Amino acid sequence: MANKRILKRTINYVCSDLFAECIASSLYSGNSEAENTNALLVSILVMHNDFVRRVSHPEPGLKPKAYYKALTNDLNKQIDEIIGQINNIE
DSSP: OOOHHHHHHHHHHHHHHHHHHHHHHHHHOTTOOHHHHHHHHHHHHHHHHHHHHHHHSOOTTSOHHHHHHHHHHHHHHHHHHHHHHHHHHO
């Protein structure tokens, strides 16, 4: 990522798309439980807040390039997990 602003914007876009996809998936699947969907929506919001906070306040003592590379790897892992959970709603 080129800078923090672009990284935050990417996190916002991805999380909003995941949120919309989760809602759409729960509406279009006939046997969805509301508790599971709500828990997944909450986990998306928590993930969003966590990663935006981590971008804004990096850990001291780490090199910035290594820190942001680890952050993007963690973000990609979280996104993959949430996509798997959304696929299980159907």
